[in-house]
Amino acid sequence: MADAELLVEVAGAVATVVIHNPARRNAMTAGMWRRLPELLDGLEGDPAVRALVLTGAEGTFCAGADLGDLDDLFDGGDLTLAVAAEERLAAFAKPTVAAVRGACVGGGCQLAVACDLRVAAADARFGVPPARLGLVYPAPTTRRLARLVGPAAAKHLLFTAELIDTERALRIGLVDEVLPPDRLAARVDELTAAVAARSQLSVAAAKEIVDGRADEARIAWWHGQVRASGEAREGVAAVRERRPPRFGWTPG
Template sequence: MTETDKMLATVADGIGTMTFNNPERHNAVSLEMWEAAGSILDDFANNPAVRVVVLAGAGGKAFVSGADISKFEDERASQTAYERYNAAVDRASTLLYEHPKPTIAKIRGWCLGGGVGLATCCDLRIASDNSRFAVPAAKLGLGYAYKGLKKIVDLVGPAYAKEILYTARQFTAAEALGMGLVNRVVAADDLDAYVQDYAVTIAGNAPLTVAAAKVAVGEAVKPDAERDLARCEAVVDACFASQDYIEGRRAFMEKRKPDFQGR
């Protein structure tokens, strides 16, 4: 398998799926995979056929298990290589966190280190009941960058964030749910169908309304001085001025499913 084969992208039923395809290493992510992830996310953002983005891991045993340590000798051998690696991680993570479409992490099995980082960049996290979560930086002597740490704190609060980072231990799916690290936990056999149904449900809703909600929630978690309320108002106005608003009203009156076009 070449490096380019280790990231897969498909589009169907309004859902863009990005799969980390390195199962022999529990979907550990190399530099080339990070760079490919950035390109895929960029393509999904600009593809009108994509209304929801789902992240998944291949092989059935892991979502993402962090960085591919076997590549470190090449990828971090020099300052230039180290900077290129960090830039690729930051670009993909930022594209995911700021993605204009709703994003779902479909988590099965191991979700470790950078896998937790990727999951916290998504809007929703749905995990199988056999998933395991950990940020093992403290066992490796690594520092955890502020941007990634803050996303964990935003989800679970400071007390649980400290527990995750101080202990570096593995948490069960039930523990992750209790902390608020994931939205839902379902039986492993039901995960694919459950996430598919969730994604199809979101894809069938009015894209401009969903996008407006994503903008508003993003602004709501910022400090007061940093909130762009004009942007929130603009995306709401765009909904009311859209053809989808007309379609939604007509469909309601006609007792049928609306056919939203995102305009």
């Protein structure tokens, strides 16, 4: 096993991408940033995968970008490897969950914010440190953070570069749930199992609409898919018959 790599595990309908660079607290190297969009392309195209979990190895989510790759990562302004990976993760067509333990800082926080949901162990810590390093946080990344937590909370994180605990992260909306460390894995399994059991048509449409990527024509297309697929008829029948639904729609 390489010291710095992204590991992929697929169990049933859920794919897990593990950030693995334990010697550097799972810092993302240039090679890892390049690799992430390629992995996501493959997982998005796998019809068996209905949800994706992003997490870190050995009790740490990700301590940020590997500063040994500073020139590769920051000479391009907003056109960096990290931003490209973040944008690909945000555009992933299936639900994404960041499962966070320990440090979630800089590039790690960037990746967590690009996920749809963030579930954290109580020992997690979050921070955005460019002001400590004399760097300008990329504009797409800054805007995504501000949309999630609001302008004031984003400015606090960006201006101070302070680490915040999960209590504050939950209060400002940076995370959705906080669990005891020994409950995190089970809760992520519960959450992804619930998502995987739902109508993938409903889930995919909701993600596009919430993310602002569906125009009127696309929304009309989604409603057409409801009529053509029979998903709603199956859902209603399942409720009436008090049985689990047998949804069959897949992206095509």
